[in-house]
Amino acid sequence: MLTPMPLDLRTALARTECDLYSNLVTRATGRAVRGQLETMLREMEGHRLAVLDFTHVGVLDFSCADEIVAQLLLRFGAGLPAHAPAPPPSPSYFMFRGLAEAHLEALEPVLEGHGLALVAEAEDGSMRLVGTVDADEQSTWQLVITSGGGDVAAIASFAVDVRVDLHARLEALARRRLVIQTPAGFHPLRHH
Amino acid sequence: MTTILTVPPSLDDGSFETLLQALAAVPDDVRVMLDARHTRWSTPYGLINLLTLAQARGDRPEFIPPEDSDTVSYWARAGFFRHAESLMKFTRPVPTKGKSGDSNFFLEITPIAQTEDVQHVVAHIQDRSKAIMETLGFPPSGSVGFSVVLSESCQNIIEHAGGPGWVAVQTYNWQKRLGRRVVVIAVSDSGVGFRTSLGQTVSRGATDRWDDAAALEAAVLRATSRFRDPGRGQGLAGIRKYMGKWDAKLTVRSGTARIGIIPKWDDDMALVEQLAPFAGAQYQIIIPQAVPS
Numbered sequence: 001m002l003t004p005m006p007l008d009l010r011t012a013l014a015r016t017e018c019d020l021y022s023n024l025v026t027r028a029t030g031r032a033v034r035g036q037l038e039t040m041l042r043e044m045e046g047h048r049l050a051v052l053d054f055t056h057v058g059v060l061d062f063s064c065a066d067e068i069v070a071q072l073l074l075r076f077g078a079g080l081p082a083h084a085p086a087p088p089p090s091p092s093y094f095m096f097r098g099l100a101e102a103h104l105e106a107l108e109p110v111l112e113g114h115g116l117a118l119v120a121e122a123e124d125g126s127m128r129l130v131g132t133v134d135a136d137e138q139s140t141w142q143l144v145i146t147s148g149g150g151d152v153a154a155i156a157s158f159a160v161d162v163r164v165d166l167h168a169r170l171e172a173l174a175r176r177r178l179v180i181q182t183p184a185g186f187h188p189l190r191h192h
Numbered sequence: 193m194t195t196i197l198t199v200p201p202s203l204d205d206g207s208f209e210t211l212l213q214a215l216a217a218v219p220d221d222v223r224v225m226l227d228a229r230h231t232r233w234s235t236p237y238g239l240i241n242l243l244t245l246a247q248a249r250g251d252r253p254e255f256i257p258p259e260d261s262d263t264v265s266y267w268a269r270a271g272f273f274r275h276a277e278s279l280m281k282f283t284r285p286v287p288t289k290g291k292s293g294d295s296n297f298f299l300e301i302t303p304i305a306q307t308e309d310v311q312h313v314v315a316h317i318q319d320r321s322k323a324i325m326e327t328l329g330f331p332p333s334g335s336v337g338f339s340v341v342l343s344e345s346c347q348n349i350i351e352h353a354g355g356p357g358w359v360a361v362q363t364y365n366w367q368k369r370l371g372r373r374v375v376v377i378a379v380s381d382s383g384v385g386f387r388t389s390l391g392q393t394v395s396r397g398a399t400d401r402w403d404d405a406a407a408l409e410a411a412v413l414r415a416t417s418r419f420r421d422p423g424r425g426q427g428l429a430g431i432r433k434y435m436g437k438w439d440a441k442l443t444v445r446s447g448t449a450r451i452g453i454i455p456k457w458d459d460d461m462a463l464v465e466q467l468a469p470f471a472g473a474q475y476q477i478i479i480p481q482a483v484p485s
Contacts, residue, residue: 023311023314023315023318023339023343025310025311025314025339025340025343025347026307026310026311026343026347026350027307027347027351028307028350029307029311058318058336058339059314059318059336059339059340059343060336060340061339061340061343061344061347061427061430062340062344062426062427062429062430063343063344063347063426063427065426066424066426100336101333102333102336102337102340103336105336105337105340106340106430109426109429109430109433110426113426
């Protein structure tokens, strides 16, 4: 079972020396905020779902998008490109909340530059993939969301094309930590 | 010995080049006097580059202020004299203290030397972002993009220049040239420039040219960074994307070359070489008011 770990970016920013502002701009700020987040993550034992909340962030520039989001994913081996070597086992999954369109304008090219992908949750609870995902990954991930997760047969019952090797595709998504794999099957990232 | 250089009556990115051409003929050990007596108008690019010029010379050139009192008053409100005081010797008193600020200046001339300066600039411009978007006829949601462009432009000073720089944001009416208002971001530094900054890391064959134009092409068109990390170099690439979105013009000058992302409404050249040499890098972004569809 994953332990949800809400991480308010404003709180992380407030712990840095850049706490006068609510904007995530400049590489130095990004490095400082990521340092805070890494400390907060290390403080928690076991498997965890880090929920990074951007709701109170005003401006996110390309530099901070890279230093915070991309570097965090790279360091924890989450969202890595499908062709990347398998990351070392890590107990960390990531979900991103409160990403406005303006944040995504900075974030998407940064993720694409690294071949990374992440799960973003909207205010209404709906989820989407952001970054580098191909059509197969997208449709498979959507199946997990629509089905609510379960074993392969349960997820396959929601598929239109049952000929595809769904298990391999689900495992690939799990390797990217865009879904969670347990002995019971494959599940969406959820924190409530 | 002192050489007098005449500041053009109307100082913008184009006429500033004539000043640099004249400066190029002055040996380093000869003092210069900048004569702005007949200057009546300047873009933010012109003002911050006068500061950069003085900074690059390093010998506190003398400066004859404009004769026109309105021009002096405007430059004072832009913060020009306040910052120039430590870089130039004024030949007569000018208002260096007191009230600054002008409604046309969304951001008066501001020094950029460290990360906190960029944070401050972005926070400041956010307070005015609604006015900027209204001026440009863009939806308010575009204001974050404006802050991002400003942030990334300023960060190039900190990350690459190796020295301090300046930024200013102003709006003015380009009635004659474009028939619309524009918002202009000007950023300048007197640092090492793109050729030196990228020179250590850009891989090239022994016969490949490596000059200011090649360095600008690498940085602006190919998002090359001096860092090998694929996450670097995104700033200028991102700025370019916003230029397309806003139908805006971007020019970046460094050393003896200038490269531009030129929209259809302008007939400037995309690449200009063999300019007079100048320290550091100079950015100008011109965002025109949107044309109602």
